[in-house]
Amino acid sequence: MRYGDFTPFDIVLLLQGLGVSLALFVSTALIGLVIGTAWAVIRFYRVPVLMQIVTFVAELLKNSPVLVQLFLVFFGLPAFFKINVTPTEAAVITLSGNSAAFIYVIAVSAIESVGRDQIEAARVFGLTRWQTLRWVIAPQAAAFAIGPLTGLLVNQLQVTSLISVIGVMDLTKVGNILNLRTLKPFLVWTAVGALYYLTAKLVAYAGGRFEKRLRAHTAWRGL
Amino acid sequence: MISVSGLRKSFGAATVLDGVDLEIRQGEVVSVLGSSGSGKSTLIRCINGLEKIDAGKITVDGFDVSKPRELSEARKRSGTVFQLFNLYPHMTAVQNIALAPVEVLKVPRKQAETEARELLQSVGLTDRADAYPSQLSGGQRQRVGICRALAMKPSYLLLDEVTSALDPEMTSEVLSILAKLAKGGTTMVFVTHEIEFARSISSRIAFLDKGTLIADLPTEEFFSDKGMALPRVAQFLSKMRKD
Ligand SMILES: Nc1ncnc2c1ncn2[C@@H]1O[C@H](COP(=O)(O)OP(=O)(O)O)[C@@H](O)[C@H]1O
Ligand SMILES: [Mg+2]
Numbered sequence: 001m002r003y004g005d006f007t008p009f010d011i012v013l014l015l016q017g018l019g020v021s022l023a024l025f026v027s028t029a030l031i032g033l034v035i036g037t038a039w040a041v042i043r044f045y046r047v048p049v050l051m052q053i054v055t056f057v058a059e060l061l062k063n064s065p066v067l068v069q070l071f072l073v074f075f076g077l078p079a080f081f082k083i084n085v086t087p088t089e090a091a092v093i094t095l096s097g098n099s100a101a102f103i104y105v106i107a108v109s110a111i112e113s114v115g116r117d118q119i120e121a122a123r124v125f126g127l128t129r130w131q132t133l134r135w136v137i138a139p140q141a142a143a144f145a146i147g148p149l150t151g152l153l154v155n156q157l158q159v160t161s162l163i164s165v166i167g168v169m170d171l172t173k174v175g176n177i178l179n180l181r182t183l184k185p186f187l188v189w190t191a192v193g194a195l196y197y198l199t200a201k202l203v204a205y206a207g208g209r210f211e212k213r214l215r216a217h218t219a220w221r222g223l
Numbered sequence: 224m225i226s227v228s229g230l231r232k233s234f235g236a237a238t239v240l241d242g243v244d245l246e247i248r249q250g251e252v253v254s255v256l257g258s259s260g261s262g263k264s265t266l267i268r269c270i271n272g273l274e275k276i277d278a279g280k281i282t283v284d285g286f287d288v289s290k291p292r293e294l295s296e297a298r299k300r301s302g303t304v305f306q307l308f309n310l311y312p313h314m315t316a317v318q319n320i321a322l323a324p325v326e327v328l329k330v331p332r333k334q335a336e337t338e339a340r341e342l343l344q345s346v347g348l349t350d351r352a353d354a355y356p357s358q359l360s361g362g363q364r365q366r367v368g369i370c371r372a373l374a375m376k377p378s379y380l381l382l383d384e385v386t387s388a389l390d391p392e393m394t395s396e397v398l399s400i401l402a403k404l405a406k407g408g409t410t411m412v413f414v415t416h417e418i419e420f421a422r423s424i425s426s427r428i429a430f431l432d433k434g435t436l437i438a439d440l441p442t443e444e445f446f447s448d449k450g451m452a453l454p455r456v457a458q459f460l461s462k463m464r465k466d
Contacts, residue, residue: 117305117307120273120309122311122323125302126299126323127322127326127327131326131327135326139313140311143313217313217356
């Protein structure tokens, strides 16, 4: 192997990078989904104190750059609390929190999109608040949320590329390494970009399919 | 028995119900008439606990709807049918009907769905049981709405202008079901603009005028001199008949 040339092994390297990016994307999206939805439920129940905390944290996360949050977690936490944070841990914590904040916003507006008439129809037959949320609000809110959620996830996939700066071996980091070694930036970044593009398209496609299913009968509202 | 006494309800500065007293005993069909804005819907919404009352007392079989603990018992005893149906759009007709029996009364799902199908059959919707609301006509939706209320085996049906969103043909298909229920002894509080129909099925007529119950009479008395002696009633009836 001569220094500077592409080797067949580079394909494996790229795919490994893609794997790391995907794993981070999927895990942080799922964690974000659980946390963001839980926050929305706290708000639905108007839990005192907790609700204010959630609103405050979500506001902070939404209105500061992800890169700054990442640095705060990776450099700030160890310095302040004297705890060790690996690059992967920092990436998972930051991206999960960030996803949670935006998913929270989507979930809240999705819950609010369900008409009063629906909630009244459930309550009047004696369903509890939880049963109303579970059986009447959630399915309709999900159908409403899936579109914006897909958009968010496509964006979150791109955001994962930021974590390469703290040394996580994701797709962008692999691109960086290949670029430095081969000095063929056009080729390298085209390949990397294409992989992100294809993955994003896949996420969008899956979201679209899911949306169609969820919306099959909810397009009609009220009268 | 549904008992309403001294009921007052305001929205902001506007007093919508101003000291209403009304009793509905088992087996009665009481029609509530009154011009638009007189407080009919609000009265129904106070009875089923969708509005908080400001003063007075409402009990359903003795359960006070203002007390959160008793409200759920009160709600098990009355079934509401809405003007705009309020069906759950993501559920089939059967699922719409079976939801509350399964969740609230803890009826096994299989049994609840069988009963839902029987109810649908009784209103002529056997073949629409697995359709979604979006696939049903207005009249069919309201028939599902009635089944949904009946599925809870309520002692009382509360109906708020259940045909006013329907065209005449659909109206008659829904009214014929209500007539059948009335004949079968179902207790109903029936808010309507269908004067002639109200007359044919009601045992009593209550007339609301600007939040006050100015008449509460047996049906035939209401439509005779006794009702006509009240200027507001006479005015209302002549206007409704002209339309
Ligand atoms: N949620 C509400 N907020 C404010 N005003 C209301 C509300 N609901 C009803 N009202 C007012 O109360 C009055 C009676 O309304 P309603 O009970 O719907 O009358 P009806 O059913 O007899 O037409 C109307 O003037 C209406 O504008
Ligand atoms: Mg009304």
